[in-house]
Amino acid sequence: MMSHNNQFSWRLNTRLRITIFLLSIFLLLTYQIFTVDNDDLDKPEQWWSNTSNSLESIDTDITNFTELTDVTDTTDTNDITDTINNNYIGKIVEINNDITETGKAVDTGDLNNTQSTNKIDFLDVINKVSYLPKIQSDPINFFETPEEKALRESRRESVKQGFLHAWNGYVNYAWGSDELLPITNSSSNNFNGWGATMVDALDTMWIMDLKDEFKSATNYIANVDFTWSKNDISIFETTIRYLGGLLSAYELSGDEMLLQKAKDLGEAMIPAFNSPTGIPYNTWNLTKGLTANGYQPYSSMGILSQAGTLLLEYTKLAQLTGISSYFDKVQLVTDVLDKAKKSIPGFYPLFVSQTSGQFINDDINFGGMGDSFYEYLIKEYIYIGGAIDQYRRMYEESIDSMSKYLIKKGQVKVYPDLLFLGSYSHGSFVARMEHLACFVPGMLAIGSKTLDRPKDLELAIELAETCFWAYNSTTTGIGPETFSFFVKGEPIDKNKLKLLTTQWNNKLLPYGVYQMNGNYLLRPETIESLFILYRVTGDKSYQEKGWEIWQAIETWCKTQTAYSGLRNVAGPNIVQNDNMESFFFAETLKYLYLLFSEPDVISLDNYVFNTESHPFLRMLPNYN
Ligand code: DMJ
Numbered sequence: 001m002m003s004h005n006n007q008f009s010w011r012l013n014t015r016l017r018i019t020i021f022l023l024s025i026f027l028l029l030t031y032q033i034f035t036v037d038n039d040d041l042d043k044p045e046q047w048w049s050n051t052s053n054s055l056e057s058i059d060t061d062i063t064n065f066t067e068l069t070d071v072t073d074t075t076d077t078n079d080i081t082d083t084i085n086n087n088y089i090g091k092i093v094e095i096n097n098d099i100t101e102t103g104k105a106v107d108t109g110d111l112n113n114t115q116s117t118n119k120i121d122f123l124d125v126i127n128k129v130s131y132l133p134k135i136q137s138d139p140i141n142f143f144e145t146p147e148e149k150a151l152r153e154s155r156r157e158s159v160k161q162g163f164l165h166a167w168n169g170y171v172n173y174a175w176g177s178d179e180l181l182p183i184t185n186s187s188s189n190n191f192n193g194w195g196a197t198m199v200d201a202l203d204t205m206w207i208m209d210l211k212d213e214f215k216s217a218t219n220y221i222a223n224v225d226f227t228w229s230k231n232d233i234s235i236f237e238t239t240i241r242y243l244g245g246l247l248s249a250y251e252l253s254g255d256e257m258l259l260q261k262a263k264d265l266g267e268a269m270i271p272a273f274n275s276p277t278g279i280p281y282n283t284w285n286l287t288k289g290l291t292a293n294g295y296q297p298y299s300s301m302g303i304l305s306q307a308g309t310l311l312l313e314y315t316k317l318a319q320l321t322g323i324s325s326y327f328d329k330v331q332l333v334t335d336v337l338d339k340a341k342k343s344i345p346g347f348y349p350l351f352v353s354q355t356s357g358q359f360i361n362d363d364i365n366f367g368g369m370g371d372s373f374y375e376y377l378i379k380e381y382i383y384i385g386g387a388i389d390q391y392r393r394m395y396e397e398s399i400d401s402m403s404k405y406l407i408k409k410g411q412v413k414v415y416p417d418l419l420f421l422g423s424y425s426h427g428s429f430v431a432r433m434e435h436l437a438c439f440v441p442g443m444l445a446i447g448s449k450t451l452d453r454p455k456d457l458e459l460a461i462e463l464a465e466t467c468f469w470a471y472n473s474t475t476t477g478i479g480p481e482t483f484s485f486f487v488k489g490e491p492i493d494k495n496k497l498k499l500l501t502t503q504w505n506n507k508l509l510p511y512g513v514y515q516m517n518g519n520y521l522l523r524p525e526t527i528e529s530l531f532i533l534y535r536v537t538g539d540k541s542y543q544e545k546g547w548e549i550w551q552a553i554e555t556w557c558k559t560q561t562a563y564s565g566l567r568n569v570a571g572p573n574i575v576q577n578d579n580m581e582s583f584f585f586a587e588t589l590k591y592l593y594l595l596f597s598e599p600d601v602i603s604l605d606n607y608v609f610n611t612e613s614h615p616f617l618r619m620l621p622n623y624n
Contacts, residue, residue, distance in 0.1 A: 122318055122324035123324065128384075128386075128387035129384060130387070130621050132386050134605050135449040136603055137536055139599065139600075155547055156596035163204065167585070169559075170197050170198075173187065177195065177197075178197060179581065182561055183564055192230060192238070195220065196242065198221060200242075200585050200612065201217070201585035202221075202249035203248045203249045203586075203590070205217065207593065225264075226261055227264050232284060232297070233283060233284060235282060240372075240610060240612040241586070241612050242265055244611075245614055247616065248616055251615075259321070263321055272297075277356070279333055279353075280306075280307060282302065300354050302351065302354045303350065303351060304351070304352060305372045307333055308373030308377075310330050314330040315330060337352065345401060347398070363424065367423065367482075371437065371439060375611055378446060385620070385621055403455075403456075405424060406423065406429070407422075407459070408420055410486060411487070411488055412511045413511060414511070415469065418512075420485050420487075421463060429487075431484055435520075435523050438463075441459075441464035442532035442533065445532050446532060446536070461533065464533055467529060469510065470483065470526075471548075474570040476555070476574055477556075480517060480570070481516075483516035508570045508571060518570055519565065521579070522564075524591055527549060531592075532604070556576075562580050564578055565579045583613075587612060
């Protein structure tokens with residue numbers, strides 16, 4: 001036992017440590033808030049490049065209104081469709097037992113209690129696949145003159161060269177690691193060190209006809225063991241980046257090794273679904289999870305987007321392997337979320353208990369933690385050719401509520417009708433929009449065509465305008481991670497307004513915005529929506545917008561060896577963050593490349609993209 005004196009000095013010590021810690025945070029924040037740097041605007045900088053001003057360099061006179069949040073956070077393949085569908089239809093069999101066995105070491109309660117009563121049979125799903133209305137605009141709308149064609153192709157080539165620049169940086173300095181740190185030319189391993197960039201980039205390389213690069217990557221991947229993990233892995237990130245990447249690269253190339261790896265990985269993650277309700281744990285240790293002693297995941301609080309964004313990947317795995325229980329796992333998650341109590345129809349709160357299957361809070365967001373759950377409702381419906389009506393119903397309810405409660409006009413002088421997508425917390429509207437939410441216009445557009453909801457397309461076009469406007473309203477031409485806006489009719493404090501107007505005029509903040517998190521993580525969402533709207537409407541102005549964004553990325557994010565995210569998208573001194581997410585290869589560059597490709601390259605009428613932009617072939621009716 002600890003003596004009284006020891007206890008006392010231990011407490012004193014702890015208090016002293018806490019005081020020192022709080023004092024350092026206070027000093028650091030004071031330093032950030034009161035220091036201003038006026039370097040020139042010419043080129044991006046590395047935030048640590050000058051140790052004496054590294055902190056102030058991310059601050060400008062917008063500091064008072066800017067959150068300083070950390071950065072933590074062709075081949076024509078159409079003919080492959082039939083081959084794949086024909087190959088696997090015969091193999092659909094029930095082997096549920098094998099799969100639940102794997103997770104038996106984990107104490108997860110009585111799973112039978114929560115199994116869906118009206119279990120949907122995967123064979124039945126396959127038999128009910130039907131043709132859905134076309135998503136892409138009539139080919140005639142894509143007509144171009146020879147000059148327009150030449151321009152488009154030169155832009156596409158520019159994106160391809162950008163990809164090669166980034167890829168070569170990865171090959172030279174980070175080969176085999178998850179991601180390249182593009183300024184220090186070192187690497188990071190936040191995704192279990194399986195080579196996240198390599199897997200995420202595979203299908204983009206195939207689409208760009210970079211077959212040599214594709215081959216060297218698959219040679220490496222052939223020796224990666226996807227069945228173990230050093231630490232806990234994120235089930236969501238592993239599914240969307242690795243599993244999605246392997247599956248789509250397999251569908252495009254037909255390389256059986258990739259399907260085998262996808263199966264290894266998909267199977268290895270199955271125990272994470274063995275919670276009392278079937279809602280997967282957010283993180284899982286593949287190795288410890290299989291030991292006899294079992295493994296206790298640290299969180300019993302499921303995150304909506306993480307639980308709901310495994311649907312496409314596991315349904316595709318079921319289709320390609322013939323193991324229908326992969327589908328059962330994810331269908332059960334949908335059923336639990338569908339049945340859980342909600343205060344507003346179609347609004348699914350961000351946290352859900354894996355034990356009770358009920359929602360924990362009432363926060364609603366189409367940005368972080370909510371986003372891809374909604375995206376997958378309509379995408380699963382499209383992928384399975386409308387075979388399960390539940391997905392249409394859930395999606396339509398959500399979009400109706402989103403349109404009713406979360407869309408507001410802002411106070412942007414030159415665009416008085418600009419619409420913003422906010423969120424909902426504790427019963428009130430939150431006037432804050434996220435870059436992540438800029439996938440919504442694309443989602444609305446595909447939903448509008450599929451389900452004949454013309455109003456959704458109008459909203460999609462307006463919201464895409466807002467997302468592009470946010471890019472266009474900063475000194476770099478790149479949009480912020482999040483921003484808080486004034487809602488139409490809301491009074492603005494006169495003193496604040498004076499200061500804000502100066503910042504708005506200098507593009508330090510977008511007009512009508514009073515606070516922003518100026519990080520840019522090389523995110524794709526705005527470009528994704530521009531690409532989808534181009535394919536849905538044939539309107540070439542989306543290509544112009546995408547090109548402007550690509551030029552801004554070239555100017556501000558390019559480094560000697562690759563591309564880097566930014567710590568601020570506005571200000572006199574732009575600072576790079578030495579990070580290149582694997583989704584830059586999977587999504588940002590792919591969507592840009594496709595925006596400048598012929599419309600039948602990865603047509604939205606044949607493919608559905610997973611949330612990491614990995615194209616999956618849609619199921620076709622009567623293929624057996
Ligand atoms: C990607 O990993 C996926 O698009 C995910 O759904 C959301 N965030 C990133 C890209 O920003």
